[in-house]
């Protein structure tokens with residue numbers, strides 16, 4: 001069974017969806033570790049409830065990204081993690097982790113990339129007046145939501161949608177689309193020697 005770490009900064013509804021898919025046997029993986037850069041985030045509570053170890057850190061306590069990524073890497077090695085899943089981790093991944101986990105980091109983003117990268121993708125789509133937006137799962141590189149696209153799902157924006165209703169529609173899709181796609185990727189992933 002592949003061993004994954006989930007990185008998250010906020011509520012962690014996607015973290016929960018991944019854990020739930022693992023618990024029901026629909027996703028064949030072990031969630032070894034939560035990595036969170038926001039002490040006090042709701043996702044930390046979720047990990048505790050699920051008895052999943054969490055590495056929670058405050059980037060302000062470090063002098064550089066290299067330094068906190070070295071600490072993360074140590075944790076990932078300790079738990080013998082094979083694969084990293086970003087689920088609302090609102091921070092660019094640096095070269096330390098990109099190098100150690102080349103081709104083994106994925107992200108989910110709430111738009112049809114390359115449209116609306118970065119923060120507030122849902123609000124960006126509403127402001128632009130597009131009628132279709134969606135969800136993108138992609139490999140992570142050094143850019144902001146720029147790595148090779150793995151899979152996408154479209155979501156229609158209706159006249160009466162606001163940021164809340166659209167976020168709800170997008171989350172509903174993410175919560176099955178992400179675990180299913182991770183499962184497909186893991187099936188093909190070779191375990192490192």
Ligand code: GAR
Nearest residue numbers: 010011012013014015088108109110
């Ligand atoms: C998700 O909608 C995810 O697509 C988005 O953050 C949300 C996290 O929600 N990610 C990004 O915007 C990445 N640029 P959650 O904490 O409830 O899983």
